Amino acid sequence: MSFISSLRPGGRHGLSSRETRDAIGLAVAAVNRLAQSELIDRVGLRKQAEQVVYTTTRNGFRVATVAGRTFARGGRRTAGARPASAPSRGVFDLTPTDDEQMLLEVVRELAAEVLRPAASAADEACAPPAEVLAAGQDVGLPVLGVPEQLGGILEERSAMAGALVAEALAHGDMGLAVAALAPGAVATAIGLWGTDAQQQTYLPAFTGAGSDALVAALAVAEPRVLFDPFEPATTARRDGDGFVLDGVKSAVVRGADAELFVVTATLDGTPALFIVESGADGLEVEADPSMGVRAAGLSRLHLTGVRVGADALLGDTDGTAHAECVRLSRLAWCALAVGTAQAVLDYVLPYVNEREAFGEPISHRQSVAFMVADMAIEVQAMRLLTWRAASRAARGEDVAREVGLARQLCAEKGMRIGLDGVQLLGGHGFVKEHPVERWYRDLRAVGVMEGAVLL
Template identity: 30%
Template sequence: MPAERLLSTDEAEELVAAARDVARSSLAPRAAEDEAAHRFPRDAFAQLGELGFLGLPYPEAEGGLGLSYELYLQVLEELAAGSASVGVGVSVHAMSCYPLSRYGSDEQRARWLPEMLGGTLVGAYCLSESHAGSDPAAMRCRAERVEGGYRITGTKAWITHGGQADYYVVFARTSDDRSRGISCFLVPGDAEGLSFGEPESKMGLMGSPTTDVHLDGVVVGEDRLIGEEGEGLPIALSALDSGRLGIAACALGVAQAALDVAVDYAREREAFGGPIIGHQGLAFLLADMAAAVEPARAAMLEAARRRDAGRPFSRQASVAKLVATDAAMRVTTDAVQVLGGAGYTTDFPVERFMREVKVMQIFEGTNQIQRMVIARHLERAAAAAPALAR
């Protein structure tokens, strides 16, 4: 029972259908095995790059397809329904391309973006530190000027694709100024002095490696500084707005997959003389699951449309990430309940779905941070608005 979508062109219909086909035929059949083996499905990224999915929202001149973010998110949702590890990986990779596309020089974009968007190179985004997750301005990783470039020293934490990526977008402190003392660098994956911790032993997303990234005096040339020195924090926060929409799409993909499994099971499982979907208590549970997914999807698409129109969308991105991931947590938990004892076993994917979406309430800014972002936007909007007539 695929999600019902209102797509504006035949091309959009074909792209979403192609993503759904790849998810069902290539990603879903191997997802459980990749998770059990803690295996990073690197070959899937090459396949998705060849299909143009990794560069879908980026300009054609940079090697992308030049299509809307609204369409990209719906493609991403279909991919995540097949494999959450791949969906999250695509979202993180797309976010790692954003600083170069948005803030890089013409020469930098021409040099690196075609391979990044084509899937030849897979990226990682290195912002968080163990003491500076929700507060990136507190980072301690430093980049010192040396002849011809910078020497970067420090450790980044919770890095998706750590040890597997071909390049790392690293944010490091170039001065002690809290908000204007951070810069952005493109570090090659084979740089001398770059090493990685053991992959984290996680609750879910085992096919997506997460490690510490250690930079022990890694030297990069000046040509690997993205944007201006001191511009790193605005770059990071801007990328996170788009990345939050990517996580919303992944959460919705998994939630839709869980709903589909639950509905199919309820139609086939019989008790008390008929399919259990005919019993009101369970039917209402399924209805509530659908009613959670659809408005969350609408919130995500509203934020994407604002982004595509060049309008501010930071508040809407936080709303979408918040409601989509909270909805996905409820829906996947309820899917386990619909299947009963069977849902608690690995014979069905819903227990994996439930474990996978939990972290989506945490990364790209916890949902508590999203509430802070939303509240601050409301406060600023209220301060800027004329006083109401009394």
């Protein structure tokens, strides 16, 4: 048996995701030591060995996805359901409801006490700690978008609650927030567009506790120049009573651990959504490290002749569900940007008031004071546009215009706030002793990331 095949989870020598990462590290160390040996010079393999070291350290080993659980088709007798649209209050009022406020208080505590202390180490490791994920599971993040009658926690569509939760989590750390919210994106998608059979098959698995909880990922982004999520290069072709998928997806959150994917692909010239289980033949995953949101454990998903059944199609074939998926995902990234930008502002304010230069706090300088004021104004503008779009989405209204406005503002101003935060801290903004440099890297992801999270 080859070394690569021995890393395939689920086989006789299957490894857990942590064991797989350890094995890959040992393998890289082994080929690196081989490259330093004088023996390869005598046998004329120096060039080949150096190429192996370069390739493995640059891309990592590509391995099969984790062996997923067996999903019982129509796993329970409860009929499927769609989350109801929130009623209109008749006035422009974005005040959270009592249920949303209660959930928000819990999530804020989680962000401050669990996410923020773990953020730096998780960013360095490019993986979320198990205890952080478990805490998110305990709060109910994966079932936020699941109808209450199917095991969820809300009776109505969760877009507004989801925006509040994403913002609060990102105030702790955006990367860990994305990692905690990623499984819920798939649950929300199945809750919104899944058939009765799809909901009965998959949604019960999201309500598990601890290690029984389902890890799932939304795969939208692709590694190509000028990527347009409304025109995915990944293709789906009809084949008998099913479909065959081919393509590559990037920035897939916790892809190495995921047991279930929702993948976007072009079917008959129109984008569509497909449910793909991790045990499917032709599905492989490799590391996809990035500049920001590193704690989310990003991966690249390779689909080579992946065959799925006719029941894998999620939603419609006219592109409506796909378009709504992309917009709700962009809205989620806006909420994440608001939370992280607020974290930058909250960190900078006491710093400029306490940091002294030439005998007085630097906040007494007009250039500093005006910069901080602009940051505060822009955070509020980002929040207002994001909440307005989320409130319309919760009512089931068209949000194309509102999401477009929110995304444009959050991508531009969020990145600017991160840059200004680094600038205001001077040399301290450039070092990892302070979290602002990490938040700056994370905020740059808002304008380029597609998918991963969903409201």
